[in-house]
Amino acid sequence: MDYSDKIILVVDDELAHRMLAKRVIKKTCPGAKILEAESVKTALDHISNNKLSLITLDLNLAGESGFDILERYRMEHDFDDFPVVILSTSSLQRDFLLGYELGANSYLVKVPDPDLYNEQLTGALKFFL
Amino acid sequence: MIPREASSKRAPSKLSYVAAPFIKLFSNHTKFSGFVLFTALLLIILANIWQVNFVLLSILGTLFIALTGMYLATLYYKDLILCEIKPESTEDLSDEITEIDLEFKETGITTLDEFFSAFRRRVLYLIDAISTIGEEAETLIERYEILTENLAASVVIRDAMGKITYCSPYTEVLTGYPLSEIYSSERDFFVRIANEEDSEKLEKALKVSSLGEAFQFRYRFFHKTGIEMWAETRTVPVLDNEGNVTSILSISLDVTGQVRYQKQVEDKNKDLQDFAYMISHDLKAPIFTIKGMVNILKEDCATLDDDSKETLTHIEGAAQRLSSLVASVLEYSEITSRANASEPVNLSDVIGDVLNDYSQQIKEIKAKVDTPQNLPIVLGDRTMIYQILSNLFGNALKYRDPERPLELKLNADLENSGRTAIISIEDSGMGIPADKIESIFRPFKRAHGGNIEGSGIGLACVKKLVDKLGGDISVESSVGQGSSFRVSLPAAR
Numbered sequence: 001m002d003y004s005d006k007i008i009l010v011v012d013d014e015l016a017h018r019m020l021a022k023r024v025i026k027k028t029c030p031g032a033k034i035l036e037a038e039s040v041k042t043a044l045d046h047i048s049n050n051k052l053s054l055i056t057l058d059l060n061l062a063g064e065s066g067f068d069i070l071e072r073y074r075m076e077h078d079f080d081d082f083p084v085v086i087l088s089t090s091s092l093q094r095d096f097l098l099g100y101e102l103g104a105n106s107y108l109v110k111v112p113d114p115d116l117y118n119e120q121l122t123g124a125l126k127f128f129l
Numbered sequence: 130m131i132p133r134e135a136s137s138k139r140a141p142s143k144l145s146y147v148a149a150p151f152i153k154l155f156s157n158h159t160k161f162s163g164f165v166l167f168t169a170l171l172l173i174i175l176a177n178i179w180q181v182n183f184v185l186l187s188i189l190g191t192l193f194i195a196l197t198g199m200y201l202a203t204l205y206y207k208d209l210i211l212c213e214i215k216p217e218s219t220e221d222l223s224d225e226i227t228e229i230d231l232e233f234k235e236t237g238i239t240t241l242d243e244f245f246s247a248f249r250r251r252v253l254y255l256i257d258a259i260s261t262i263g264e265e266a267e268t269l270i271e272r273y274e275i276l277t278e279n280l281a282a283s284v285v286i287r288d289a290m291g292k293i294t295y296c297s298p299y300t301e302v303l304t305g306y307p308l309s310e311i312y313s314s315e316r317d318f319f320v321r322i323a324n325e326e327d328s329e330k331l332e333k334a335l336k337v338s339s340l341g342e343a344f345q346f347r348y349r350f351f352h353k354t355g356i357e358m359w360a361e362t363r364t365v366p367v368l369d370n371e372g373n374v375t376s377i378l379s380i381s382l383d384v385t386g387q388v389r390y391q392k393q394v395e396d397k398n399k400d401l402q403d404f405a406y407m408i409s410h411d412l413k414a415p416i417f418t419i420k421g422m423v424n425i426l427k428e429d430c431a432t433l434d435d436d437s438k439e440t441l442t443h444i445e446g447a448a449q450r451l452s453s454l455v456a457s458v459l460e461y462s463e464i465t466s467r468a469n470a471s472e473p474v475n476l477s478d479v480i481g482d483v484l485n486d487y488s489q490q491i492k493e494i495k496a497k498v499d500t501p502q503n504l505p506i507v508l509g510d511r512t513m514i515y516q517i518l519s520n521l522f523g524n525a526l527k528y529r530d531p532e533r534p535l536e537l538k539l540n541a542d543l544e545n546s547g548r549t550a551i552i553s554i555e556d557s558g559m560g561i562p563a564d565k566i567e568s569i570f571r572p573f574k575r576a577h578g579g580n581i582e583g584s585g586i587g588l589a590c591v592k593k594l595v596d597k598l599g600g601d602i603s604v605e606s607s608v609g610q611g612s613s614f615r616v617s618l619p620a621a622r
Binding site: 014016017019020023059060088089090091092095110111112113114117 | 405406409410411413414416417418420421422423424425448449452459
């Protein structure tokens with residue numbers, strides 16, 4: 001399958017986490033264009049300037065919250081545009097609930113088991129793209 | 130204050146009904162008696178003069194004696210009959226006095242002697258009656274006085290206009306102000322010392338009660354020392370027989386300690402939630418990074434020598450331990466904010482699940498497990514009870530004595546007339562050293578460190594879960610013999 005027309009935005013404040021996500025994306029969706037954002041502002045800029053196919057969204061963004069992106073974007077757009085996959089270390093129920101309430105399409109916990117993590121993210125990418 | 134029940138007057142005895150007409154006849158018409166007497170005498174004299182036969186004479190004589198006797202009897206009897214109705218209250222008493230007045234008038238007692246003898250009886254009787262009622266009233270008043278004077282609550286009575294007419298002595302303790310100052314305050318004293326944000330509440334309550342409704346609320350006020358305190362106050366209207374508000378009673382309790390404690394608990398819960406959030410987001414992220422990076426190194430660098438590979442394995446192992454530690458700390462902190470159900474839970478079912486989970490391990494180490502058939506039904510959250518029992522079972526398997534086979538005995542009984550279920554789990558394991566037993570239920574306190582893997586949070590979680598279900602946990606143990614855990618939970622009835 002050809003992914004060259006897909007643009008995927010990886011939002012995470014931690015470089016290493018973006019790196020791990022990018023590795024999985026590159027392997028699963030060869031040819032897709034990957035954008036990166038480490039703050040709410042950069043993420044919103046990317047969202048308005050590109051025709052995105054999918055966003056992977058971290059919730060803890062160095063003092064900011066990934067929920068803000070969901071909230072601000074929801075005010076202006078439909079989420080039918082592109083799916084949002086939350087990628088967070090948090091397994092707190094209130095984070096799950098708030099995430100789905102604000103329009104996320106999927107919530108994946110960053111489990112400290114590389115194989116499981118790869119499998120989960122691969123599954124989500126294949127499902128949404 | 131409480132509407133008085135109309136006291137039922139005792140019905141006059143039958144005797145008074147029978148005697149009443151005679152009394153009336155003789156007492157109201159003394160002249161009539163005199164007339165009868167005179168006529169009778171005259172008839173006897175005439176009969177003697179006219180030589181009337183003996184039979185007529187006897188009849189007239191008997192009539193005379195009977196009438197005289199009845200007259201004399203009623204004079205005495207009258208007093209007895211008037212005493213028939215015993216007053217039961219002061220109201221009855223005043224009715225009685227009015228009646229006596231009337232009767233004195235009606236009887237037309239003429240001689241002073243008659244009057245005084247009747248009056249003396251009456252007065253003595255009334256004095257007796259009054260003192261009986263008086264004693265009762267005094268006891269009542271005394272009882273209310275003792276109550277209001279010693280109550281650890283401020284009792285305040287305001288009249289219909291809102292003016293304070295009574296203040297119990299405890300009000301001085303509660304507010305720090307002398308009673309004289311409370312009485313003389315121009316503006317309502319309690320509105321004056323209330324926190325400005327809350328004074329409206331108090332004014333509203335007084336208004337509501339002046340319209341006939343009771344009202345209960347909490348408000349802040351300043352003690353004379355300047356310390357802000359919390360009072361729980363109930364204002365109640367006092368109604369007269371027609372239902373009009375005559376005064377407003379308010380009772381205030383000092384709930385400062387309670388409110389502060391509640392706030393502390395809320396703050397603590399908030400802290401715990403923040404803590405859980407921090408663990409979830411900030412502590413877990415670096416572990417994820419380490420694991421992910423080690424994995425990249427392993428995948429990408431085929432050229433790694435054996436030493437480097439071993440180093441990576443150590444890093445991975447450490448990250449793994451840190452990860453489970455973080456997970457258990459998170460689990461521990463989340464118990465507090467977790468909602469728990471309170472439903473009947475069949476212990477036999479839960480034990481069945483636990484044994485099923487550990488069946489493989491039980492088989493492997495050839496442990497002997499003894500559980501009775503019918504265990505009681507307890508009241509609680511099934512998942513939590515499962516966690517408690519699973520943890521205790523897991524510990525027994527983990528801390529077994531390698532020297533001898535493991536024996537596990539579970540039992541459950543009802544205590545406190547069936548209100549409490551006591552579950553005991555006895556093992557023949559390593560046992561807990563005496564100096565460790567005190568701290569065994571506290572987080573990160575482990576009896577056996579070193580070789581055996583563990584986060585030191587398991588029993589702390591168990592204790593927290595048991596507390597949350599309204600139960601209790603204790604342990605008895607001796608090294609080399611084994612441990613016995615005792616969990617009490619509310620029983621379903």
